[in-house]
Amino acid sequence: MQEWEATRLQPAVSAIINTKTPTAELKQSLEGNLVVVDQMLSKHKYILGDKLSAADISIWSTIYPLYYNEDLREPYMAQFKHIGRWVEELAAAKAIQEALKQWNGSPKGPFPAISVLGTPQIASIVSPIGSPEEVSGPTIEEIEGAKENWLNGVKKLQAPLKEEKIVLPVKGRKNILITSALPYVNNVPHLGNIIGCVLSADIFARYCRLCDYNTLYICGTDEYGTATETKAIEEGLTPRQICDKYFEIHNAVYRWFNIGFDYFGRTSTNEQTEIAQKMFLKLKDNGFILPQSVDQLLCEKCDRFLADRFVEGTCPHPGCLYDNARGDQCDRCGKLINAIELIEPRCKVCGHKPTVKPSEQLFIQLNQLEPSIRSWISSNSNNWSPAARGVCRAWLREPLRPRALTRDLRWGVPVPLQNYAHKVFYVWFDAPIGYLSITQNATKQYEKWWRPDKDCEVKLYQFMAKDNVPFHTIMFPATLIGINEGHLLVNYLFATEYLNYEEGKFSKSRGVGVFGTDAQDTGIPSDVWRFYLASIRPETSDSSFSWAELGTRNNSELLNNLGNFCHRSLSFCANNFKGKVPDVNPGPSDYELIALVNREVIGYVQNMEKGRLRDALKHVLSISRIGNQHMQSEQPWVLLKGSDDDKQRGAIAIGLCCQLVALLCALLAPYIPDTARRLRQQLHVEANTLRLNPENPAFIQYLPNGHVIGKPEPLFSKLEPDVLEKLKAKYAGTQNERANVNGVAKGSQSVEALEKAIAEQGDKVRKLKASTKDKAVWQPEVDRLLELKKQLVTAQSNVKTESNASSHSVADLEKCVAEQGEKLRKLKASTKDKSIWQPEVDRLLELKKQLAAAQTNAQTNVTTNASSKSVADLEKAVAEQGDKVRKLKASTKDKTVWQPEVKILLDLKKQLADLQIKN
Ligand SMILES: Nc1ncnc2c1ncn2[C@@H]1O[C@H](COP(=O)(O)OP(=O)(O)OP(=O)(O)O)[C@@H](O)[C@H]1O
Ligand SMILES: N[C@@H](CCS)C(=O)O
Structure with missing residues (x-):
């Protein structure tokens, strides 16, 4: 029902709200949709039965502006009694009233040209550009511009650049x-x-x-x-x-x-x-490099100075005090850190507390360069993103100080000066x-x-x-x-x-x-990832990744909005015109539509030029939404069965929609290049047909008169919520936790499977290359081969890590058991779906088995070593083991975890008693 709402009902309602004089077809289309809803509500209390569902909320939000607008309710809604009963009942619900308060419009209207409530409900991406009140019909100038670009836009595109893999700057070009x-x-x-x-x-x-x-x-x-x-x-x-x-x-x-x-x-x-080295020497010749002795952290155990990431500790910045900050920068507050200022520093390699020792380093004199830097920043930073300006401004609140350019490390570019040859x-x-x-x-x-x-x-x-x-x-x-x-x-x-x-x-x-x-x-196509990541790009504030949202964006934006429009338009053309795109000789209302689309193209270019990629994408989605609305309001499937005039009008509608698909294909190519390539094949055009004129961005007639398209195919498929739930569970926690959960057997199995797959794929590639020189045919298979090889490297290194894990100490395994237990508890609390948590139960049992084995080993080691030990040694071992048992018992009631340790303790005590008697 939500799909139906997004692709049928919503475009019809929007079109009615936005048109001063709706056509008879449009009214009929809306009425048809409302009949569907009314009939459902005549049978049940809610849309899908006696329980309220998300479908009620979506459909209610869409109908709301019609129902509560005095001018619209009477002509369009009055006859639908069941809808009326249901709208009023939902409107009285507290949650809905709260939601309405957050939306600044009055529940009684007047309603803006495009209702915020009438668009799909993912506010951060899909709402139309600007506030609803700002959306107005095109001006005379905009319509003139639309005509000019429609007729001459293609001719005005720049000559395409020569295709070269690696280019050098060219005079007279940007x-x-x-x-x-x-x-x-x-x-x-x-x-x-x-x-x-x-x-x-x-x-x-x-x-x-x-x-x-x-x-x-x-x-x-x-x-x-x-x-x-x-x-x-x-x-x-x-x-x-x-x-x-x-x-x-x-x-x-x-x-x-x-x-x-x-x-x-x-x-x-x-x-x-x-x-x-050349740049450094020049900087030194120009007088901006000076030596300075600095206190550094030395790990005596590892016998090395601890630079940057070799040391961790508590962030020294008051107000932060993050206890896991690195020696170069704190991940929580983002501030740079001088490693010796870390509170409670520890060597990342051995955990030892380092000591402070002096070492001579070379410093760039930022203080001398400061006036030039400040003046350059003040005249250039207007073009930077808000995050760039903000961070830079924060840095410039304090005077710039000299900064070390050299380090006591081995892995780096050597400093080209005799006395510093051992530094990088x-x-x-x-x-x-x-x-x-x-x-x-x-x-x-x-x-x-x-x-x-x-x-x-x-x-x-x-x-x-x-x-x-x-x-x-x-x-x-x-x-x-x-x-x-x-x-x-x-x-x-x-x-x-x-x-x-x-x-x-x-x-x-x-x-x-x-x-x-x-x-x-995950098997989710890379374009879906690209689209989702672009749509949540953290442009103005941090954003969060969510599996559920990945699904929503795919299903509502890619599938229902974009995919639906492209496939419908091209299929109409293929089925009714044998694929020949009808010529578009636009009438006044078509030029209005073209002018509205132009606004979005201009918005797209303006945002792109300013690096606001997420905002630019919103304009593409708006174009597709306009296309869906046009299709819905024109109803070419009705027109094509009507009079000659109607047929002509229907053909223009389809022609215009196909041209819109071409425009979308151009604008989407930066975001989802694979899909754009497939869409170009369906449109039967080359990549360099679909270019933009950034000086005068507009909807132009990309498909020439008489153009014949290829075969339309669906572009996207649905992501099911239960699949996403499983992925969410699979990728919870850190990489290490996941590796622990996945166990050795899985790793080695996949190495074998991958080796087999690589052999088969290699064979396929060889045969394909022998059969054709067309790179487009075999390149995807080559990519697949490379991808498999990469997976093999990862799987092999997993096996290595895991087999190291198999010799893990009792302490490591105890930690794993505790973490796994915790993970399992959370999973069980979050879902009843056994198929999600059963693998985690298996992994826990497996880890417990490994722990028991390690404990037996440890016991053998302890007791064997103990035989050659003195009374004092054994007394110490008994005390330590007693301590361990106490802590373990305090941390868990699970006897299988501490019983083996108790056994070791009893054994040690017996040995001690024996030795004392013997002595
Ligand atoms: N969460 C993030 N969101 C957006 N960009 C990020 C994020 N983390 C890192 N980057 C950017 O990715 C680039 C590569 O970063 P880097 O290799 O330091 O990864 P990292 O995860 O931050 O590594 P580490 O955790 O080891 O510091 C940098 O431009 C960094 O600013
Ligand atoms: N390696 C650095 C960026 C260097 S340009 C980082 O990943 O943060």
Whole structure:
């Protein structure tokens, strides 16, 4: 019923409300829909029976503006007595009255042109642009503009650029250089990383190509620094092996998400060393580098200075005091931290408390560069996103102080000075230089982009989340200003806030969130993920990921709104006109519609240009909604059976809807490129037919007269709530908790299965390549092969981690049992569906078995070692074991957990007594 409401009833009601003189067909359409509702209510108290359901709320909200508007109730509603009874009853309900209060309109009207209550109920995305009162009919100028663009818009598009893989700036064109923050290789990227940087930049880059801007989008992995070193220690690999492994994983995840980098590189290259060292020496020659002795944390147990992420402790910022802050930055308050200021610091590797020791480092003199930085920021930051401006402004509240550029680490670009040869550059000096070195790897002429000729203007757009802002607005620009060689400084910095998961920030190092590989494993197409992430992009405040909302957006926006409109329009054309799109010779009311659509296209371009990708998407959805309403109000299925005039009118309606589908296909391509590609096939057009003129954005006649479309196919499918519930349970908690839950057997099984699948897929690819040279045919299969290989790497490393887990200590397993018990309790409390929690019960039993085995081992070890021990040793062991038993008994009533420890204690006591007697 909700689908019916969104696609039939709602467009009909909206059309009636928005039209001063509704046609007879429109009135008939509305009446037909209301008859359906009235008949249902004649049989039951509510729409679906005797119980109130979501269908009642949706339909009631849609009918509300008709019923309570004096002018509309009489002509349209008076005859429907059952609807009247039901509307009044619901209106009296307390919850509904509360909801009406939140909506600022009066329950008695007057009603705005488009009712907020008349649109689907996901406020943050689907409401029409601007406040309802602002929506008014098109002006004469808008209609004139619509005519001009409809007739001549295609001719006015720029000549398409020559298709080249890697471009250099071109004189006389708009040259756009786009970067997204370079992700660390400390884990698989998560959905926060994806929307915060690579996907946002990709949507924007695709938009730029749509506008024929000469665009280069580069990114790559950020491979140096402690993030890599800590991961290497964690996985028992060298930093180089970690970089190689995670570079491949990132690359494959982004490919799956269809991120169209022009080049995806890495920072651990010779080009990086060369450029970073050269820039550093220039900065030093210009007098901006000075040595300074700093107190650093030294872990005596590990025999190393603990930089950044090697140390954790309590955040020193009063008002925060987060007890799990890292040595570089606090995840809770976002402030940068000097590691020695951490309260209760601990070495991340061994947990030991470090001591403070001096070490000489080289500092960039930000204080000297401060006036230039401030003046550059004040004249450029207007073009930055609110998050970028906010973070930067907060930083500039205090004077800038010198900042260390070097570190006592091994994994990084060596400092090119004799006395500092054992030190490397701080990763945040090094990382942004990665943009230059990656461009060098891509083009072999990075300076053409980064130090452009005067007559060849380049604009730099950078995408990241708020934590990266200080480095891109202050530290990196300071380096470039200090070097003073005409490097490009960021023009548009489109930073986001955070995407959160289960009430916290997604985190790679902590393994929190849904990761790229998880998204892939769900079987939900990458376009659905892209669409959902774009629609909740944290543009103005943090936003949260929700499985249920993913389903709602898919079902209501992609399926019911967009998919429904495109499929209906093209199917009408295929079935009634043998696929030949009827010529559109627009009449006055058609030009009104075209002018209203133009407003949305203008809104789309304006938002895109300002990096407001979520808002731009709303305009696309509005166009599709206008299309649905037009279809509903014109009713071509009736017109095509009528007089010659009616037939002509019906044909124009279908022609216009097909042209709208082409427009939607163009505007959607940056967000859902796979779907746009399929839709282009159905429309039977090439990608470069569907371009935009950003100077004069408008709905133009994309499909030439006489154009014949291909075969219409549905574009989206429904996501069922129970599937989403299962996914929610599957991806609850951290990666480690999930790995514990999944056990060894599963991992090894999937390695075998994956090896088999890879062999089969390899065979398929070989055969396909032998049979055709058409890359479009075999590329998807190659991608699938690469994806399987990547899954194999992950599965193999899981098996490794899990087999390490099998030799886990009793303490680790006890922790796992406790966590698993807790998880199970929560799951059982949240759902009665046994199929969701039974696997967790099995896993708990399995863990308990492993614990029992480990305890037996431990007992053997303890007792064997004990035989060679002194009375004093045994007394100590008895005391410790007694202590352990007490704590365990206090923490759980589960005898199976503490009984083995009691046995060990009794055994130790016996040995002690024996030895005492013997002595
Ligand atoms: N929750 C998030 N929402 C949006 N963007 C994010 C989020 N987390 C990280 N990013 C962005 O993703 C990019 C890569 O970040 P990074 O590799 O530091 O991931 P991370 O999860 O923050 O890692 P860690 O937890 O180890 O600090 C950066 O631009 C960062 O700002
Ligand atoms: N590796 C950094 C970004 C460098 S541009 C980060 O992920 O936060």
